[in-house]
Amino acid sequence: MSFCRSPVRWLLAVTAIVLLAGCAAHPQWQLDDVQGHLPDLKFSMTNDLGQPVTAADYRGKVVLLYFGYTHCPDVCPLTLVHLHTVLQKMGKAADAVRVLFVTVDPARDTVPVLHQYVTAFDPRIVGLTGTQDAIAQLAKRYRSFYKPETPNDKAGDYDVTHSSAIYVFDQQGHARLLATPGSSNDEILHDLDILVGQSS
Amino acid sequence: MSLALRNMFRTTVGACLLAASIAAMSATPSVHVEQAWIRWLPANLPAAGYATIVNDSDGVQRLTGVSSPAYGSVMLHRSRLAQGDSTMEMVDHLDIPAHGSVKLAPGGYHLMLSHAKQPVKPGDKVPMRLHFADGSLLQVDFSVRPANASGP
Numbered sequence: 001m002s003f004c005r006s007p008v009r010w011l012l013a014v015t016a017i018v019l020l021a022g023c024a025a026h027p028q029w030q031l032d033d034v035q036g037h038l039p040d041l042k043f044s045m046t047n048d049l050g051q052p053v054t055a056a057d058y059r060g061k062v063v064l065l066y067f068g069y070t071h072c073p074d075v076c077p078l079t080l081v082h083l084h085t086v087l088q089k090m091g092k093a094a095d096a097v098r099v100l101f102v103t104v105d106p107a108r109d110t111v112p113v114l115h116q117y118v119t120a121f122d123p124r125i126v127g128l129t130g131t132q133d134a135i136a137q138l139a140k141r142y143r144s145f146y147k148p149e150t151p152n153d154k155a156g157d158y159d160v161t162h163s164s165a166i167y168v169f170d171q172q173g174h175a176r177l178l179a180t181p182g183s184s185n186d187e188i189l190h191d192l193d194i195l196v197g198q199s200s
Numbered sequence: 201m202s203l204a205l206r207n208m209f210r211t212t213v214g215a216c217l218l219a220a221s222i223a224a225m226s227a228t229p230s231v232h233v234e235q236a237w238i239r240w241l242p243a244n245l246p247a248a249g250y251a252t253i254v255n256d257s258d259g260v261q262r263l264t265g266v267s268s269p270a271y272g273s274v275m276l277h278r279s280r281l282a283q284g285d286s287t288m289e290m291v292d293h294l295d296i297p298a299h300g301s302v303k304l305a306p307g308g309y310h311l312m313l314s315h316a317k318q319p320v321k322p323g324d325k326v327p328m329r330l331h332f333a334d335g336s337l338l339q340v341d342f343s344v345r346p347a348n349a350s351g352p
Contacts, residue, residue, distance in 0.1 A: 001244070047277075070245050072240065072286075072288075073245070073310070074277070074307065074310050074312075075279045075288075075307060077239055080347075081347075081348050081349070081350055112243075113243045116243045117242060117243065117245065119240065120242050120346070120348065121348045122348065132344065155272075155273065155315065157273075161285055161286065162286055163284050163285055164281055164284060164286040175280070180247070180284065181307060182281070
């Protein structure tokens with residue numbers, strides 16, 4: 001009897017090992033896997049404290065890059081609240097994560113305004129600004145799009161149409177995942193937990 | 201008709217019209233609002249107002265405008281996510297279906313509140329006036345919530 005059953009057990013064990021190895025090598029990402037399709041994180045900008053920063057300053061952190069602007073009262077806050085909620089759920093592990101909010105409206109988003117805006121959502125969100133060129137280059141690098149619209153009222157207020165993607169980079173600055181405002185908190189949380197865990 | 205009688209007739213018609221328009225303005229709207237809130241933003245940045253507008257009547261109710269004594273500008277907007285791009289568009293009016301409701305919620309319809317006349321802060325209540333096509337007016341207090349609030 002045992003002679004008959006053992007090969008079955010052996011086969012099951014091998015299958016389990018293969019499956020587990022497969023899982024470890026290819027995590028079941030819930031966001032879009034963009035590894036190898038987008039360039040490494042690279043920029044030279046000014047943070048919301050007025051200090052010059054480059055991508056090298058964020059090596060060792062999992063970075064979430066998002067383009068937006070402070071005169072965006074609906075979608076940008078919605079995205080930042082999602083990310084704030086995810087960071088809160090991660091607890092201590094969130095120390096290994098930084099959210100970089102790059103303004104696409106540097107004319108209105110001065111360093112102090114940017115600072116007040118991002119810190120109103122979460123202390124782990126960093127505002128980045130720079131010259132029009134620096135911002136345009138960074139957006140182009142990630143095929144992100146933005147365009148200031150014609151002022152829609154007498155006061156000269158204007159909206160900026162912009163890509164809503166959230167680019168996720170690992171601790172080495174490699175582009176790994178792509179999230180959207182439609183991604184659920186649980187999907188983002190699931191994948192960030194894996195990314196943060198991969199280096200520790 | 202004598203001049204005096206004609207004048208009296210005119211005055212009466214005028215008074216009736218005035219009374220009718222006051223009645224329409226102050227008529228209790230067949231619409232009510234739930235979960236009205238504003239996401240506060242710092243630096244006097246434009247903020248967004250959200251609410252659920254419920255129509256309790258048998259007919260469609262058309263929201264034609266919103267105003268507030270607290271803001272220089274209130275506009276009905278809609279965010280759209282198309283092919284990964286986020287855009288905002290102005291909305292001329294919003295129809296609330298009979299015995300139905302429309303949600304003004306993050307990522308969709310919202311009130312864009314600009315040029316606050318006094319600083320607005322979390323915890324405040326801000327009055328909003330909803331104007332409907334039938335001339336009715338509904339005043340609702342919106343609760344101001346912190347920037348990172350996820351709802352009312």
